[in-house]
Amino acid sequence: MITITIDPARQRKLRSAVLKWYDQHGRRLPWRTSADPYRIWLSEIMLQQTTVAAVVPYFERFTAKFPDVRSLAAAHVDDVLRLWEGLGYYSRARNLHKAALLIQQNHDGVFPADAQLLQALPGIGRYTAGAIASFAFAQPAPIVEANTERLYARLIALSADVRSTASQRTLWDFATTIVPKNRPGDFNQALMDIGSQICRPQEPDCERCPLNSCCAAFALGQQRELPHRKPRVPITAVDEICVVIRRRDRYLLRRRENGERWAGMWDFVRFEVEASELEHLPITTPQTARTSQRSLLTAPQSPLPDKIRCQVQAQIGATVGDVVAAMEFRYSVTRYRVCLKSFLCDGTLAANEIADGTQWFNSAELAELPLSKTGRRVVEWLTNRVT
Structure with missing residues (x-):
């Protein structure tokens, strides 16, 4: 010392x-x-x-x-x-x-x-x-x-x-x-x-x-050299999938649990995926240039890959319909640079099919929920897109 x-x-x-x-x-x-x-x-x-x-x-x-x-x-x-x-x-x-x-x-x-x-x-x-x-x-x-x-x-x-x-x-x-x-x-x-x-x-x-x-x-003469710190941890690229399940004018969200990022807040179904899994997504060419946010083209009545559908089912306890629309944007959390791809899917879930901690909300209710900044961007996309 x-x-x-x-x-x-x-x-x-x-x-x-x-x-x-x-x-x-x-x-x-x-x-x-x-x-x-x-x-x-x-x-x-x-x-x-x-x-x-x-x-x-x-x-x-x-x-x-x-x-x-x-x-x-x-x-x-x-x-x-x-x-x-x-x-x-x-x-x-x-x-x-x-x-x-x-x-x-x-x-x-x-x-x-x-x-x-x-x-x-x-x-x-x-x-x-x-x-x-x-x-x-x-x-x-x-x-x-x-x-x-x-x-x-x-x-x-x-x-x-x-x-x-x-x-x-x-x-x-x-x-x-x-x-x-x-x-x-x-x-x-x-x-x-x-x-x-x-x-x-x-x-x-x-x-x-x-x-x-x-x-x-x-x-x-050392003011520019001091203080010394350990080198920063390298930036890590991460891919995430967000699945928005819609039933008529309502959307299914889950409350984040203790120990998760954004614990206590509401969020759409979301999880990290390996880069290799992106190859099987129902996406063709982007409609806009690569920017911080862009819409993605999807083939008509395209289903999500089986592996992703299983992950959705594990989170909410039910299956989902085909993809209606898709969007991606990028954001940063500490040393992570995340590319989030969001998919809007119509669902036919009954009220008793959803897992504990999940709930249906209409657009007006979404505006009042506590969401992460990225969750709010997904809501804005849903609000602004032409149906």
């Missing part, structure tokens, strides 16, 4: 520079207008793996619908997921709802101020607990997230892989050392702003950085 020491004079200089910069340049964001722990918690959960620009409209809609922890706890989880739709990483929304219920039940709807108590809530780790404790309750709690991790690593010229256990311990120790008792929330938010706006992953703007005189990497 690397031990980092910082002398009192450098510590005072760093703290002063950070707060002075924040007073002049700190971002004005909707969740920074008050010290409400609910709004701070919500924003921090939304900002995980998501940009500020993407979060702002979701935050404003969410707080308009659920202005406090009590209203969130009283909501049905489907309403929470529907409002979260498109933001991704839906376990965040489920954990928000679970945590709101626990705060209501165990703390009478009042947010705990203690970082250890906060970490006992679903979805709140050490960073989020530190953010809430410092932003809402003015406690000198340290934070380490993507932007401050990079900033700290450059300030101390950390040459080891920043994601290693030893490096993380070093960075947390450094964060604990520098956070002041005076204005700890502003200090931590300033560090995140400096990290995102100035101490960028590529091309850090060191000349404009208020901490360049305190930065070991800048002094060594």
Whole structure:
């Protein structure tokens, strides 16, 4: 483990520079207008793996619908997921709802101020607990997230892989050392702003950085090389099949189970297939050029291949009719690049033939269901296609 020491004079200089910069340049964001722990918690959960620009409209809609922890706890989880739709990483929304219920039940709807108590809530780790404790309750709690991790690593010229256990311990120790008792929330938010706006992953703007005189990497000319990380995992191509089963004006969907991607949300029958299975699909030439979304030509009254029909039956407990229309689009999830081919099939299923966890919905009901972003694109295709 690397031990980092910082002398009192450098510590005072760093703290002063950070707060002075924040007073002049700190971002004005909707969740920074008050010290409400609910709004701070919500924003921090939304900002995980998501940009500020993407979060702002979701935050404003969410707080308009659920202005406090009590209203969130009283909501049905489907309403929470529907409002979260498109933001991704839906376990965040489920954990928000679970945590709101626990705060209501165990703390009478009042947010705990203690970082250890906060970490006992679903979805709140050490960073989020530190953010809430410092932003809402003015406690000198340290934070380490993507932007401050990079900033700290450059300030101390950390040459080891920043994601290693030893490096993380070093960075947390450094964060604990520098956070002041005076204005700890502003200090931590300033560090995140400096990290995102100035101490960028590529091309850090060191000349404009208020901490360049305190930065070991800048002094060594290593700011572009640091921090070190393990190489990224290669991109993996994936093919998926989505089967939309229609009966008159209703569509069959299944609720995703715990442990599945998009758990708790509704989805059409969907599964991954091997590339070799695509050769047997009832598709001819595309009607449009290869873009992010295109219609696919199908032969009249074409059945799905037997293997795919069996997979559909395994999910919903019934067979399906021939293909009526087809479409494909591409999307990304972490390191996966997915090509999703969707097939609309007419079905003649009786109500008692479908499996548990599946249900028929009409078009109006589909508009209100919590769906993944890709599921919503399939619904839009169904709505817009000419029947």
